Amino acid sequence: MAQIKRFGKVKLDVLDNGTATATATAQDAAGLPATLPTGSGAPAWTSSDPGVTVTPVATDATGLTATVAPAVPPVLVTGFTISVSCLLADGVTTISGVSSANNIVAGGPTGFQVAVA
Numbered sequence: 001m002a003q004i005k006r007f008g009k010v011k012l013d014v015l016d017n018g019t020a021t022a023t024a025t026a027q028d029a030a031g032l033p034a035t036l037p038t039g040s041g042a043p044a045w046t047s048s049d050p051g052v053t054v055t056p057v058a059t060d061a062t063g064l065t066a067t068v069a070p071a072v073p074p075v076l077v078t079g080f081t082i083s084v085s086c087l088l089a090d091g092v093t094t095i096s097g098v099s100s101a102n103n104i105v106a107g108g109p110t111g112f113q114v115a116v117a
Contacts, residue, residue: 018107020068022054024084024097036062039089049080052104070104077104 024043028034043063045054050071057065068082080103085096 018070020102021057022066022068022082022084022099024064024066026064026086026095036086037089041087043084043086046083047080048083049077051075051077052080052082054082068102074104076106079103 022045026034026036043056045056045066047054047068051074053069053071055067055069056063057067063086064084066082066084070077079101081101082099083096085094087094
């Protein structure tokens with residue numbers, strides 16, 4: 001069975017188009033940046049809430065960058081977290097990390113819905 005030994009740091013930067021970029025940085029036991037060993041598995045990204053999608057960035061060969069976006073159709077979400085985990089090349093050790101709490105919030109008004117009774 002895999003052992004969870006070390007934890008990474010996840011950083012979330014909000015962009016102006018309704019998406020965000022999550023970047024995972026591997027770190028050692030002292031919290032210093034580290035490099036994943038050659039042969040490690042691809043990082044797996046997940047959201048704590050189904051109202052949020054997390055998709056690895058296809059152009060990032062390391063798999064350490066993902067796009068975070070509202071689900072379709074979008075819903076407001078409070079306090080979701082993003083997690084990333086990776087099985088190291090030894091086939092036993094799994095490292096993981098979790099972001100701080102984040103929110104999907106409504107954007108500014110773009111029009112009206114008109115109802116006639």
